[in-house]
Amino acid sequence: MMTKLRKIILIPALVIVFISGFFSCGVDRWPEYAHMTALDTWMYDIMQQNYLWYQDLPSYDDVNLFQEPATFLSKVKSKNDSYSFVDSVMETPLPTYGFDYSLVRSADIDTAYNALITYVIPGSPAAQAGLVRGDWIMKVDTSYISKKYETQLLQGTEARDLVMGIWEKVKVEEDKTKADTEEGNKEEEKYVYKVIPNGITKKLPAARVVEDNPVHEYKIISPPESTTIIGYLMYNSFTAGTKTEPEKYNDELRKISQEFLAAGVEHVILDLRYNAGGSLDCVQLLGTILTSSARLNEPMAYLEYNDKNRDKDATINFAPEVLKSGVNLNLPALFVITSGTTAGAPEMLMRSLFLKDSYPVVSIGSATKGQNVATEQFINEEFRWAINPVVCTVYDSTHDINNTGGFAPATDLKISETTIDGVTNYSEFLPFGNPNERLLKVAIGVIDGTYPPPKEDEDTGDKTKAQFKIEKSVSSPASRRYTGGTGLRIK
Numbered sequence: 434m435m436t437k438l439r440k441i442i443l444i445p446a447l448v449i450v451f452i453s454g455f456f457s458c459g460v461d462r463w464p465e466y467a468h469m470t471a472l473d474t475w476m477y478d479i480m481q482q483n484y485l486w487y488q489d490l491p492s493y494d495d496v497n498l499f500q501e502p503a504t505f506l507s508k509v510k511s512k513n514d515s516y517s518f519v520d521s522v523m524e525t526p527l528p529t530y531g532f533d534y535s536l537v538r539s540a541d542i543d544t545a546y547n548a549l550i551t552y553v554i555p556g557s558p559a560a561q562a563g564l565v566r567g568d569w570i571m572k573v574d575t576s577y578i579s580k581k582y583e584t585q586l587l588q589g590t591e592a593r594d595l596v597m598g599i600w601e602k603v604k605v606e607e608d609k610t611k612a613d614t615e616e617g618n619k620e621e622e623k624y625v626y627k628v629i630p631n632g633i634t635k636k637l638p639a640a641r642v643v644e645d646n647p648v649h650e651y652k653i654i655s656p657p658e659s660t661t662i663i664g665y666l667m668y669n670s671f672t673a674g675t676k677t678e679p680e681k682y683n684d685e686l687r688k689i690s691q692e693f694l695a696a697g698v699e700h701v702i703l704d705l706r707y708n709a710g711g712s713l714d715c716v717q718l719l720g721t722i723l724t725s726s727a728r729l730n731e732p733m734a735y736l737e738y739n740d741k742n743r744d745k746d747a748t749i750n751f752a753p754e755v756l757k758s759g760v761n762l763n764l765p766a767l768f769v770i771t772s773g774t775t776a777g778a779p780e781m782l783m784r785s786l787f788l789k790d791s792y793p794v795v796s797i798g799s800a801t802k803g804q805n806v807a808t809e810q811f812i813n814e815e816f817r818w819a820i821n822p823v824v825c826t827v828y829d830s831t832h833d834i835n836n837t838g839g840f841a842p843a844t845d846l847k848i849s850e851t852t853i854d855g856v857t858n859y860s861e862f863l864p865f866g867n868p869n870e871r872l873l874k875v876a877i878g879v880i881d882g883t884y885p886p887p888k889e890d891e892d893t894g895d896k897t898k899a900q901f902k903i904e905k906s907v908s909s910p911a912s913r914r915y916t917g918g919t920g921l922r923i924k
Contacts, residue, residue: 469499470498470499471815471816472813472818473497473500473502473505475813476502476505477490477496477505477509479811479820480822482742483741483811484517484739485822485824485826486511486513486514486739486823487741489510489512489513490509490510491509496508502519502818506820516777516804516806516920517821517823518808518821518919519818519820519821520818521817521818522817522819526642527642528590528641528642529554529641529643530557530558530559530587530909531553531554531559532551532552532909533550533907534549534550534570534587534907535549535551535904536549536578536905537902537903537904538904539577539628540628541627544579545579546577546904547569547570547598547628548569548583548587549569549862549903550564550565550566550568550569551566553566554643554909555646556643557643558637558638558639558640558641558643562595562635562636562637564595564637566862566865567859567863567864569597569599569600569628570587570595570598571596571630572596573587573593573594573595574586574593583905589640590639590640592636594634594635594637595635595636595637596630597631597634597635598628598630599628599631600626600859600862601628601629602624603625603627603629604624605624626860645669647671647672648666648668648685648689649667650665650866651666652664654868654877656868656877661699661700662696662698663880664693664698664702665701665866665873666689666702667704668686668703668704668708668719669708670709670710671710671712671716671719671778671779671782672715683718684758686718686722687722687756687758687759687760688759690722690760691758691760694760694762699764700765700766700880701762701764701767702769702770702873702876702877702880703767703768704770704865704872705769705771705772705779706774706775706872707772707774708778708779709774710776710777710778710804711778711919711921713778714924715778716781716782717750717755718756718759719782720751721751721752721753721755722762723764723786724761725763725764725791726763729751729752730751730752730753731751732749732751733749733750734749734781734785734828734830735749735827735829735832736807736825736826736827736828736923737826737828738824739824742824745825746825749785764792766795767783767786767794767795768876768880769796769840771796771798771799771800771801772798773799773800774802776801776839776920777920778920778922780801780802780840781807783796783801783840784805784829785829787829795843796846797846797848797872797875797876797879798848798850798872799847800839800842801840802839803839804920805827805828806826806827806920806921807824807825807923808821808822808823808920808921808922809821809822809922809923810922810924825923827921845885846875846879848871848872850862850871850872851871851902853871861874
């Protein structure tokens with residue numbers, strides 16, 4: 434009986450103590466706590482009205498409004514949702530060397546790694562040092578690269594000396610194997626691939642803030658022994674422009690379309706392997722440039738919102754008015770280099786252009802992520818935060834509800850950048866736009882009919898192998914980070 438009485442007395446006492454915290458010394462502290470929960474409350478209210486899956490949101494009584502924005506979103510969003518995100522409006526660019534890299538274990542030192550350059554921002558300190566995609570860094574200053582000190586060496590801000598290497602096929606001097614041949618018992622030479630010093634040291638300037646243009650590279654390619662003219666475009670984000678120049682990057686696309694038309698380009702290879710998304714208006718522009726002229730003014734895609742926002746449902750057309758100074762190339766097909774990070778806006782473009790019987794979209798590389806929804810940004814000016822919830826489903830030009838997933842290359846076009854004939858080999862890991870770069874080489878071959886090559890009898894001779902696979906990949910703070918964001922965004 435005494436225990437029960439204690440419980441009855443204790444619970445009201447705790448409530449009194451909690452409430453008194455808000456009115457200590459006669460001061461009403463509710464406004465203070467209301468401010469602490471205001472951002473999460475605002476986010477929740479935005480999602481209640483605009484979120485595609487608002488029915489999946491927990492009730493007010495079941496949410497914790499005292500959490501950081503990203504944590505709060507992760508707790509309330511639908512299990513179907515891997516695309517909604519929050520960000521700070523006040524985020525400022527970070528100083529950077531301007532290159533991405535992957536770590537590959539050294540063949541000669543157990544604790545050391547070589548850094549493979551995978552991406553270089555034009556105009557960055559890395560570009561100034563002469564680094565290009567496919568280069569290898571063996572030492573930074575006088576230190577080998579280890580996982581423990583890698584961030585200090587390659588993600589710092591100070592000027593550095595980079596001791597470079599090269600991927601080579603090297604003859605093994607020891608442990609030679611013996612094999613029987615028709616001429617008798619004869620020693621065979623054994624080779625391995627590995628990174629070796631090339632005697633070059635490059636001067637990497639100090640880190641600074643850089644701008645990464647989403648139009649990374651473009652060129653006109655005329656394959657040997659072919660009359661076909663190909664336009665190549667490495668496009669890393671569907672971003673229209675900057676705050677000061679809203680159409681800066683879109684105008685570059687328009688300029689490129691003019692150059693491709695003047696050169697007589699018959700096919701376009703669109704490199705989207707690093708493209709993780711961007712704005713719908715850029716998708717509409719690029720789609721209108723690349724489609725056949727017969728589809729101008731025809732539907733490109735359909736947007737469908739939740740039942741609270743049916744008035745926002747829209748049809749997006751291949752619209753000549755968005756071309757402005759650009760031109761329609763009247764292409765018969767599109768060849769796209771893709772990867773597992775290709776998502777959102779690029780997938781909308783590919784789905785919208787594809788018509789089974791008249792406009793093939795040929796994917797080369799790896800399957801895309803499979804995003805068929807769009808987000809919209811809502812900014813809280815008081816807190817300088819933005820929430821980007823999923824607001825609608827995106828359907829293709831035929832409004833096919835079954836054609837909303839990712840693009841997977843045909844079996845013979847599932848190509849690894851670092852594997853050749855089943856062997857780890859970085860010899861074709863080259864700068865974007867180089868016709869011998871692994872994926873571009875295949876894409877060109879598909880167009881001019883030289884890929885796949887005729888099958889030859891299996892080589893029964895020496896087949897060198899290398900177990901030097903990528904163990905970690907790192908992106909520069911500035912690379913491919915645009916106001917367009919990730920996925921597919923509606924302005």
